Amino acid sequence: MGELTIEWRHYDKDGATCERCSATGQSLKEVVAALREELAPRGVRIVFTETRLTEEQLPESNLILFNGTPLEELLAGAKASESTCPSCSCLAGTETSCRTVELEGTTHEEIPADLIRRAAYRALGL
Numbered sequence: 001m002g003e004l005t006i007e008w009r010h011y012d013k014d015g016a017t018c019e020r021c022s023a024t025g026q027s028l029k030e031v032v033a034a035l036r037e038e039l040a041p042r043g044v045r046i047v048f049t050e051t052r053l054t055e056e057q058l059p060e061s062n063l064i065l066f067n068g069t070p071l072e073e074l075l076a077g078a079k080a081s082e083s084t085c086p087s088c089s090c091l092a093g094t095e096t097s098c099r100t101v102e103l104e105g106t107t108h109e110e111i112p113a114d115l116i117r118r119a120a121y122r123a124l125g126l
Contacts, residue, residue, distance in 0.1 A: 012052035018087035066123035
């Protein structure tokens with residue numbers, strides 16, 4: 001069936017990331033492991049990459065791309081936004097905002113596993 005490339009972009013300062021990105025990363029790694037197992041029999045190869053961002057790239061932090069398409073573009077009704085992130089602010093030394101995803105009336109600061117899974121399946125047309 002092909003390949004699904006999943007890229008996770010997050011702010012990194014000296015090997016540390018913010019709390020919300022850390023939680024997203026944990027969920028993402030669990031979903032990637034499960035997808036590899038689920039989709040291997042269908043001939044789908046999952047490629048996961050992690051891109052560490054600098055302070056100048058903070059607006060891209062906590063972005064998940066599926067074959068180059070942002071998660072929120074794959075989920076009907078979802079949109080990207082941002083909110084103040086105390087954890088990133090502490091790392092950066094200045095007040096900072098991080099990306100969020102809004103879907104069905106809920107703002108997700110940490111991207112939950114179910115949204116990641118749904119976006120992956122949509123990216124594959126499943």
